Amino acid sequence: MSESRELTCEKFGKLMTIIGAVVAVLGAILILVKNSIKNSGGLTGFWKDIYDLPWFIFLLGCGIIIFGALKWRRYLGDKTSTMDTSAKAAKTFLLNNGIILALVVMVIVIAIKENRFMQGRVLVDILAQASPRMIIALGICFTLLIAGTDLSACRMVSLAAVISASMLQNPEYPNRFFPDLPYLPVIVPIVLAIAVCMLFGLLNGFLVAKFDMHPFIATLAVQVIIYGACSLYFDLPPNNSQPIGGIRADFTLLGQKRFFQEALPAINGIPILIPIALLFVIAIWFVLNKTVFGKNVYAIGGNREAAVVSGINVFKTILCIFVLASALYGVGGVLEAARTAGATNNYGVGYELDAIAACVVGGVSLNGGVGKVSGIIIGVLIFTIIQYGLQFIGISAMWQQVIKGIIIAIAVALDLSKYRRK
Amino acid sequence: MSEYVLEMNGISKFFPGVKALDGVTLKVRRGSVHALMGENGAGKSTLMKCLFGIYHEDEGEIILDGKKQSINSSKMALDLGVSMIHQELHPISFRPVMENIWLGRFPMIKGIAVDHKKMYQMTKDLFQKIDLDINPAVLAGTLSASQLQLVEIAKAVSYNSKIIIMDEPTSSLTDNEVEHLFKIIEQLKSEGRSIIYISHKMEEILKISDEVTIMRDGTYVGTWPASELTTDLIINRMVGRDMTNRFPPKTYQTSTETIMEVRNLTATDPRSFKDVTFDLHKGEILGLGGLVGAQRTELVEAIFGLRGIASGTITIHGKPYQAKNVEEAKKYKIGLLTEERRATGIFGVLSITDNTIIASEKKFASGGILDNKKRRNIAAEENKKLNTKTPTMETLIQNLSGGNQQKVLFARWLLTTPDILILDEPTRGIDVGAKYEIYTIMQSLAAEGKAIIMISSEMPELLGMSDRVMVMSDGHLAGILNKEQADQVEVMRLATAYL
Numbered sequence: 001m002s003e004s005r006e007l008t009c010e011k012f013g014k015l016m017t018i019i020g021a022v023v024a025v026l027g028a029i030l031i032l033v034k035n036s037i038k039n040s041g042g043l044t045g046f047w048k049d050i051y052d053l054p055w056f057i058f059l060l061g062c063g064i065i066i067f068g069a070l071k072w073r074r075y076l077g078d079k080t081s082t083m084d085t086s087a088k089a090a091k092t093f094l095l096n097n098g099i100i101l102a103l104v105v106m107v108i109v110i111a112i113k114e115n116r117f118m119q120g121r122v123l124v125d126i127l128a129q130a131s132p133r134m135i136i137a138l139g140i141c142f143t144l145l146i147a148g149t150d151l152s153a154c155r156m157v158s159l160a161a162v163i164s165a166s167m168l169q170n171p172e173y174p175n176r177f178f179p180d181l182p183y184l185p186v187i188v189p190i191v192l193a194i195a196v197c198m199l200f201g202l203l204n205g206f207l208v209a210k211f212d213m214h215p216f217i218a219t220l221a222v223q224v225i226i227y228g229a230c231s232l233y234f235d236l237p238p239n240n241s242q243p244i245g246g247i248r249a250d251f252t253l254l255g256q257k258r259f260f261q262e263a264l265p266a267i268n269g270i271p272i273l274i275p276i277a278l279l280f281v282i283a284i285w286f287v288l289n290k291t292v293f294g295k296n297v298y299a300i301g302g303n304r305e306a307a308v309v310s311g312i313n314v315f316k317t318i319l320c321i322f323v324l325a326s327a328l329y330g331v332g333g334v335l336e337a338a339r340t341a342g343a344t345n346n347y348g349v350g351y352e353l354d355a356i357a358a359c360v361v362g363g364v365s366l367n368g369g370v371g372k373v374s375g376i377i378i379g380v381l382i383f384t385i386i387q388y389g390l391q392f393i394g395i396s397a398m399w400q401q402v403i404k405g406i407i408i409a410i411a412v413a414l415d416l417s418k419y420r421r422k
Numbered sequence: 423m424s425e426y427v428l429e430m431n432g433i434s435k436f437f438p439g440v441k442a443l444d445g446v447t448l449k450v451r452r453g454s455v456h457a458l459m460g461e462n463g464a465g466k467s468t469l470m471k472c473l474f475g476i477y478h479e480d481e482g483e484i485i486l487d488g489k490k491q492s493i494n495s496s497k498m499a500l501d502l503g504v505s506m507i508h509q510e511l512h513p514i515s516f517r518p519v520m521e522n523i524w525l526g527r528f529p530m531i532k533g534i535a536v537d538h539k540k541m542y543q544m545t546k547d548l549f550q551k552i553d554l555d556i557n558p559a560v561l562a563g564t565l566s567a568s569q570l571q572l573v574e575i576a577k578a579v580s581y582n583s584k585i586i587i588m589d590e591p592t593s594s595l596t597d598n599e600v601e602h603l604f605k606i607i608e609q610l611k612s613e614g615r616s617i618i619y620i621s622h623k624m625e626e627i628l629k630i631s632d633e634v635t636i637m638r639d640g641t642y643v644g645t646w647p648a649s650e651l652t653t654d655l656i657i658n659r660m661v662g663r664d665m666t667n668r669f670p671p672k673t674y675q676t677s678t679e680t681i682m683e684v685r686n687l688t689a690t691d692p693r694s695f696k697d698v699t700f701d702l703h704k705g706e707i708l709g710l711g712g713l714v715g716a717q718r719t720e721l722v723e724a725i726f727g728l729r730g731i732a733s734g735t736i737t738i739h740g741k742p743y744q745a746k747n748v749e750e751a752k753k754y755k756i757g758l759l760t761e762e763r764r765a766t767g768i769f770g771v772l773s774i775t776d777n778t779i780i781a782s783e784k785k786f787a788s789g790g791i792l793d794n795k796k797r798r799n800i801a802a803e804e805n806k807k808l809n810t811k812t813p814t815m816e817t818l819i820q821n822l823s824g825g826n827q828q829k830v831l832f833a834r835w836l837l838t839t840p841d842i843l844i845l846d847e848p849t850r851g852i853d854v855g856a857k858y859e860i861y862t863i864m865q866s867l868a869a870e871g872k873a874i875i876m877i878s879s880e881m882p883e884l885l886g887m888s889d890r891v892m893v894m895s896d897g898h899l900a901g902i903l904n905k906e907q908a909d910q911v912e913v914m915r916l917a918t919a920y921l
Contacts, residue, residue: 291790292783299780302769309728309758309766310781310834311748369771 013072017065024061030054051118052266053111098414099361102407103382110389117392120267124274130384131277132332132339137355137380138284138373139328142321144359146301147368148215150322152204152223153329153355156197157348159230160333163193164251165244165343166233173246177239186250194330200226201326205319227345234345247341255339273335280328285373287324297321301368357404358383361411382407424488427452427584427616428473428504433482435468442468445482446642448635450585453614455607457627457648460637461660461825461853466620469637470587474506475499487584497526503584507574507591515563520545522562523577548580552606567594568714575606586610587618592626593851596714604630622853623880624653638662661855668854669886670862674869676706676889681873682842683737687721690730694720695897698734702842702873707864709888709908710877712917716894718877719761722844726758727751738842752781757835761846761877763824767831770820774812775801777819777830782837804833808863825856832863843867844875849883861887881910895920 031054037047094101111117136153143150166177167189200222207218235241258269288294296317299307308314332351337343362379364371386407390400428450435443443465450456458466471477473484475493484491486502493499499506513522520541521528529540545558554572556565565573571594578586592600607617607630621627627634627648634651636643636659643659657668682702689695695717702708710718723729725736727745736743738754745751751758760766769777778801779786786797802815810829812822819827828848835843845864849857864887868874878884884891891908893900893916900916 290792290794292787292792293790295776295780295783295792298772298776299769302771303766305766306760306769307780309726309748309760311752311838312780313747313749365771369769 009071013068013070016068016071018068020061020064020066020068022061023064024058027054027056027058027061031058049115051115052120053118055120056118056123095414095417099382099411100378102410103385106386106389110393114393117389122388122392124267124270126381126384126388128271128273129388130380131271131273132335133351133354133358133384134277134377134380135280135328135335136332136351137358137376138280139325139332140352140355141284141359141364141371141373141376142297142325143215143219144356144364144366145297145368145371146215146304146318146321147366148208149219149356149366150204150215150325151219151352152200152226152326153352154348154350155223155226155230156200156326156329157333157336157351158343158345159200159226160193160197160330161337161343161347162230162234162244162345163196164189164334165247165337166239167192168248168251169244169246170248175239175242175246177236177244179238186248186254190334193334194327197326197330197333198323201323201329202319204326205322208322209315209318230345241345244343245341247337252338252341255335255337256341273339276335280331281373281377284328288373293317293320298369301370303369354383357408360415361408363415382411425451426485427487429483429485430469430473431483431485433469433472433479433484435465435472435477436480442640443472443479444640446637446640447645448618448642449645450616450618451633452616453611454632455611455617455619455630457619457621457631457634458637459620459622459627459634459656459660460643461855464637464660464853465640466637467589468640470506470589470618470620473499473504474587500581500583503582504587505578505581505583505585506587506589507571507578508589513562513565513570513573516561518559519556519562519565519573520558523548523558523573523580544580548576552576552579552609553602566715568596568599571595572599572602575603579606579610583615585616585618587620589620590622590851591619592621592623594714600626622851624656627656628653636660657854660853668858668882670858670865672865674705674865676868677704677871679704681739682743683735684725685735685737687724687734687736688732689717689720689724689897690732691720693897694729695724695894698894698899700892700899700902702875704873705868705871706889707868707874707876707887709884709891710875710894711879711881711884711891711913712894712900713921714879715896716917717897718894719846721894722758722846722875722877725751726756726844752838752840755839755841756844757781757838757840757842758844759828759831759835759846759848761850763827763831763851768819768827771818773816774805774810774819774822774830775815778804778833778837781834785837800837801833804837805830808833808836809859823853823856825852825859828852828856828860829863832860836867840872842873842875844877846877847879848876849878849880857883881913884913885909893917893919 034047034050034054107117116122136157140150140153167181167184168186169176171183204215204219204222207213207221208215231241253272255273257272259272259275261269264270288297296307296312299310299312300314300317304314333348336347358379359371359376360366360379361382362371362375362377364375364379383404386403387400390403395403426449428448430446430448432445432447433443434441434445446465446469448456448458448469458469460466468477472479473493475495475498478492478494484493486504491502493502493504496506514525523545524541529537529544531537542558549556549558552575554576556569556573562570562573571591575588575591578588591603595603607619610617619627619631628651631648633645634648634656635645636656638660680701681704684701685699687695687698698721700708710722712718720729724731725745727747727750731744743754745754745756764770769780772780775798779797783792786793786800798815805812805815808829810822810826810833812826819830822830848864849860852860864874864876868889876884876887878887885908888908889905891903891905891913893903893913895917898920900919903912903916
């Protein structure tokens with residue numbers, strides 16, 4: 001590091017804050033200009049084609065300000081800490097954030113090809129679609145952090161969906177699962193559905209912790225059991241394996257309600273799924289970073305033998321991991337049922353692999369001990385944005401699969417090259 | 423033909439933020455044993471990794487047999503006649519010994535099928551040549567650590583290389599096996615091969631090597647004929663300071679108050695320790711000596727709740743004690759630093775803070791929720807007391823040298839405020855300077871009244887540090903010696919008593 005290139009973190013933070021402010025102001029000016037044109041007689045040409053781009057520029061600017069301010073604040077106490085600005089450090093930065101940069105490029109390409117992509121309501125749609133996946137990915141990340149996996153996630157989603165939906169049908173609906181069921185408070189079937197999932201999670205954890213079974217095979221066995229059990233339940237007379245419908249409105253609200261519909265007509269309000277997912281993101285971040293349990297999870301994943309020798313109760317921790325994970329799948333299943341106002345025993349198929357892929361793309365190591373909530377958010381968003389974006393520009397579902405696979409491979413290759421030194 | 427088979431000139435290697443090697447020179451003569459010495463972190467392993475193609479040097483040249491080479495892979499190094507015995511063994515446990523040896527170059531029948539018969543015979547011949555009595559067809563996982571080490575040596579020999587790098591080859595060998603290794607080395611020398619020998623054990627180096635190159639902090643200090651060197655001279659040049667004494671002077675008084683009584687302790691495993699009886703006093707360092715396989719580690723792990731006990735009793739502070747797991751052992755204020763730092767000690771991918779706090783998280787939490795600020799401060803404070811050298815508390819522990827990792831583990835266990843601290847080979851693979859610091863820490867703990875059990879296979883350490891020396895032999899307690907009675911001869915006599 002040469003003297004002249006040395007840049008203190010404080011300076012860097014200031015610089016970023018200023019850049020952010022400039023971008024935000026630029027966005028704000030564009031918003032104002034656009035609004036005035038709109039008011040003075042309708043939008044045409046360029047001003048129409050950029051849709052909500054000014055707003056996105058404004059938000060991006062705010063984001064940079066926050067990033068810069070954080071950087072600034074963190075090192076305020078230590079004036080001497082410096083940023084490495086050498087070419088090598090820049091290369092490392094590109095490598096570390098390669099997948100995000102690729103995503104940005106992709107979004108720009110999609111936005112150029114189809115200007116309508118630059119709309120607030122598209123963003124809200126994407127976030128809403130990502131929400132249930134996010135909750136499931138948060139569950140599965142615990143099992144990945146201990147160098148395990150969980151294949152039963154998908155079936156737990158369908159189980160929770162079927163159980164909760166079966167007890168929350170309209171009394172007038174002719175095809176009720178339990179024709180004589182009294183009117184239950186909406187919370188009862190939800191808690192019941194999640195509790196049943198947690199029981200199966202306990203079984204997962206027991207097999208793994210007690211018999212030292214590899215999570216792959218333990219959860220595979222449990223997955224098959226759940227599917228069978230769920231199908232049996234689904235096949236109970238009088239339902240006989242028909243899709244469950246006629247869901248009560250107070251339940252579907254949980255998946256379909258939109259807040260601020262009147263205040264924000266441009267994006268048709270904020271779907272309830274987004275704050276729900278946000279809540280779980282914060283909760284899981286807290287658990288992983290601020291609790292003894294979270295530290296023990298990282299420790300067991302980092303070096304199980306050393307964890308035993310340090311006096312960590314590995315048995316209990318593994319049980320808790322699988323129970324907590326399945327509770328999250330249960331929540332995901334309940335939300336799916338509410339969102340789609342229905343359920344079958346085939347809900348959630350493939351969700352577990354999507355969730356694992358999202359975690360891995362977000363930097364969770366399959367060798368255990370490494371992974372952050374922020375990474376998982378990015379992983380989930382990448383998959384949702386790409387799927388949504390590709391659909392948006394009319395790429396066929398088959399090609400979408402091909403592209404998705406390529407992204408997984410490239411992302412993981414990039415991630416691993418971080419750790420490899422030569 | 424030049425007299426040197428290998429010349430490494432001005433080798434430099436950079437890692438992000440660190441200069442691991444800075445213009446290092448190494449010249450190895452044909453048919454000689456060249457010792458490479460330096461503290462941990464001096465860059466010996468990095469230099470050897472450059473030679474073996476695991477890293478590529480950023481500056482400098484490697485000349486093999488008079489020809490300049492750019493070595494890009496281990497395969498290329500092997501093809502050029504360089505083989506290496508690694509410090510950490512990575513056997514494929516569930517495959518036979520012979521497959522471990524010939525992996526990547528199996529003899530074939532017509533290029534289609536692996537010729538197992540020939541492979542068996544080749545292995546048999548190889549073992550015979552170096553006088554090794556191991557069945558080539560048994561699974562590698564069934565061998566002991568020292569047998570594996572010898573197999574690894576055989577593998578290096580099998581490449582017929584001009585240069586064999588041996589990185590700490592004796593760390594898991596008994597004295598007899600070390601003798602065996604030296605015979606193999608003599609034989610290789612007489613065949614005109616050269617050996618680069620890395621070790622921390624001065625006595626070995628002076629005995630076996632022809633020339634010694636010393637490194638310090640990634641730089642080249644110099645090369646001398648072994649005949650001109652003494653242990654003190656080597657240490658001086660390695661640490662760059664005078665080290666008149668390898669052990670700090672004793673400044674504390676041991677008490678006679680008994681903290682733990684062990685009576686007739688016998689393991690569940692019939693091949694392990696049996697009928698062990700001893701007392702542990704407050705404020706003493708009780709050395710635990712013996713040969714590899716004497717079941718010392720098994721004994722302390724049983725006390726710590728990691729292994730089963732069939733019969734016998736333990737009392738701590740007069741109260742009966744038997745731990746089923748480490749949590750219970752911790753309640754009775756026992757701590758254990760394990761022998762295998764990497765395998766069972768550190769959490770490589772976690773930070774120094776996390777590694778320090780992990781055994782005492784509950785002290786920093788209310789209702790399971792952690793006080794991160796307190797964790798960070800206490801971890802920093804504890805590591806500062808022990809003089810752990812680390813860039814920040816967030817640094818991953820795998821990036822520290824062995825000595826500093828060990829200090830973090832000390833900090834981890836000291837935070838559990840133990841009365842009894844068990845140290846299993848506390849200075850294995852640690853350089854001389856850090857060893858001295860570890861000894862100082864041990865003494866100050868004893869001075870605070872903590873009782874320490876120290877397993878050590880290094881005779882000078884065992885004799886230099888212990889207040890009493892307890893010697894085990896094949897699972898039996900062979901005897902307990904006072905400091906005055908303890909000398910090398912007596913310890914060896916006891917260590918072989920039950921063999």
